[in-house]
Each structure stands twice: as structure tokens, then as C-alpha cells.
Amino acid sequence: MIYERVALIGLGLIAGSIALAAKRRGLAEEIVGTARTAQTRETALRIGLVDQVFATPAEAVAGVDLVILCVPVGAMADVAAEIGPHLKPGCVVSDVGSVKQAVIDAVAPHLPAGTVFVPAHPLAGTEHSGPESGFATLFDNRFCILTPPEDTAPQDVARYRGFWEGMGARVEEMDAEHHDRVLAVTSHVPHLIAYTMVGVADDLRRVTNSEVIKFSAAGFRDFTRIAASDPTMWRDVFLNNEAATLEILGRFTEELFTLQRAIRKGDGDLLFDHFTRTRAIRRGILDAGQDTDAPDFGRKRND
Numbered sequence: 001m002i003y004e005r006v007a008l009i010g011l012g013l014i015a016g017s018i019a020l021a022a023k024r025r026g027l028a029e030e031i032v033g034t035a036r037t038a039q040t041r042e043t044a045l046r047i048g049l050v051d052q053v054f055a056t057p058a059e060a061v062a063g064v065d066l067v068i069l070c071v072p073v074g075a076m077a078d079v080a081a082e083i084g085p086h087l088k089p090g091c092v093v094s095d096v097g098s099v100k101q102a103v104i105d106a107v108a109p110h111l112p113a114g115t116v117f118v119p120a121h122p123l124a125g126t127e128h129s130g131p132e133s134g135f136a137t138l139f140d141n142r143f144c145i146l147t148p149p150e151d152t153a154p155q156d157v158a159r160y161r162g163f164w165e166g167m168g169a170r171v172e173e174m175d176a177e178h179h180d181r182v183l184a185v186t187s188h189v190p191h192l193i194a195y196t197m198v199g200v201a202d203d204l205r206r207v208t209n210s211e212v213i214k215f216s217a218a219g220f221r222d223f224t225r226i227a228a229s230d231p232t233m234w235r236d237v238f239l240n241n242e243a244a245t246l247e248i249l250g251r252f253t254e255e256l257f258t259l260q261r262a263i264r265k266g267d268g269d270l271l272f273d274h275f276t277r278t279r280a281i282r283r284g285i286l287d288a289g290q291d292t293d294a295p296d297f298g299r300k301r302n303d
């Protein structure tokens, strides 16, 4: 056991998965939770995610050793303001937001002296939401990035690192601004591209009454999965990581225009060279053993 009593604020995919993963490994003596609707609270209790539910965040955090904010990034400030006065001294406060600097700016001012803030972001998820979408193995062998403020005591960070490692994650630390730039490239802009492409295909379907969705190939199907992700979560990601996502989008569109011109001019060499470079990147990821989802046959076939 690492923490005696843990409170989860928001009871969706990530909170549900934390609850199940922490129970599986006995990392907490008791897990309590809160959600906005009575229906979500009842579901969380009924399916055994949490031992107890409370109607408000303020009630849920009373006497707990660890609080994890599992709400959309845009809701973090209000939740932090509500729980701040009710946290016990020494309590560790964390979050799972997909953006880090904006969450730190939103949450830190509300935390009383004597509490410890260790922001975190598990790089694991699905397109599903809600308490019933959580599962105990979500974090197995996936990265979880911690972005603790510089003055956080190393033993507090180490203890929270142990909690995530106990849930199966590989933990790394970095500063929040760097996190936001990296994730803009690897997660945020790719989601925007998927949302855009699926929207374009749907518009075409309406215009031509063709069957682009029905006959979508495997790559496009992956896009449709990503584009089915929670609209509130992703709205908040872009509104709260504006600078980094706009910078990467600028580079992306420049590159896209280059490829567009190459197609128009019949510049096969440029296209071939570009695709060769990107293929090497995929192979690099596989060689580094970082794609735990990649099927073996994909590697053999391409090598």
C-alpha cells in the first residue's frame, strides 16, 4: 500500500482505470470518488470502482492522502478552487490532464501551503468515456509523464512515481512546457488531423451520396476511432495548449503544401524520399520496443 485513502475527482475512463489498476496491485487502502451526476456516482459504486462516493469534491477529499483530478482540462481550476480549503496538510494533489502548463497555472494557486502538487499525464487512453469504459490494464507498459514543480520534495515525487509504476506504467519526468510541445506533436495535432479528415469524408458522403465511410480502408478506420474521442476533452486540450498546437499546425500545413505541389508537378522523387524518411521513423519506434500495440506480423512483413 502506497496511499491509505485516495480520492478521484471525476469518474470517467481514466479515473475508472486508475481505480481498477490501483486495486489490482493493492496500492491504496480505500478509494473514494465524486462525479457531477448521481447516475455516474451510482454506476461507479455498483461496478466496484470505488468504495464510497460523495456528491461534491469538497466532501470527497476530506482526510485523504492523495487526490487525483480526472476531469477535462478546462474544469481543473473550478475543482481545485472547491477542494483547496478541504485538503489535509501533506496531502498529495495530482491530475491526469492531457496538457500540463495550463493545468498547473489553473490548479496551483488554489492549493494551500503544506500540500504537494505532482501533475501527471498517462499516455494511454481510448476513444471511450465514462466510468464503465475504465479497465485495469490500461496503463500497463505505457508512459506516464510527471511534471512536478522544481521545489517539490524528491521523496514526494518518488512516492507518487511508485504509485504509477505500481499500476504498470513507465514513469518519466519533464518540465510542463516541454511536455506540452512534445504532446502537441505526438497526440494533439494528430487528433486534430483525424477529426478534420473524418469530417471531410463525411461532408463528401453527404454531397455525393457515395460510400466513403462504408468502404474505408484500415488506415482511415483508425482515423474514425480517434475522431470518436470525447469532444469536451479535446476542445479543452486545444484551448489550453494553443501556442504549441498552432506552432506544430503551421509546420504541418507547410509540409502538406510541399507534398501537394509534388503531386501536382508529378515529382515522384520528392514523394518517395518523404515516404522513405517517415517509414524509417516507424521502424525506429518498433526497434526501440516502444509500440506495445504493434502486431508482430507488421514488423516481419515490412522488414
Ligand SMILES: NC(=O)c1ccc[n+]([C@@H]2O[C@H](COP(=O)([O-])OP(=O)(O)OC[C@H]3O[C@@H](n4cnc5c(N)ncnc54)[C@H](O)[C@@H]3O)[C@@H](O)[C@H]2O)c1
Binding pocket: 009, 010, 011, 012, 013, 014, 015, 035, 036, 037, 040, 070, 071, 072, 073, 075, 079, 096, 097, 098, 099, 121, 122, 123, 124, 125, 126, 127, 128, 129, 130, 131, 230, 233
Ligand atoms: N481519454 C484519454 O485518452 C485520456 C488519456 C490521458 C489523459 N486524459 C485526460 O484525463 C482527463 C479525464 O479524461 P477521461 O477520458 O477520463 O474523460 P471522461 O469523459 O471519461 O471522464 C471525465 C469525468 O469528468 C467529469 N466532468 C466533466 N466535466 C466536468 C466539470 N466541468 N466539472 C466536474 N466534472 C466534470 C465527467 O462527468 C466524468 O466523470 C482529461 O483531463 C483528459 O485530458 C484522457
Ligand SMILES: O=C(O)C(=O)C[C@]1(C(=O)O)C=C[C@@H](O)C=C1
Binding pocket: 097, 098, 122, 123, 124, 125, 126, 127, 186, 187, 188, 226
Ligand atoms: O489511443 C487513444 O485513444 C489515444 O489517442 C490516447 C492518447 C494519445 O495517445 O494521444 C490521447 C490523449 C491522451 O492525453 C493520451 C493518450
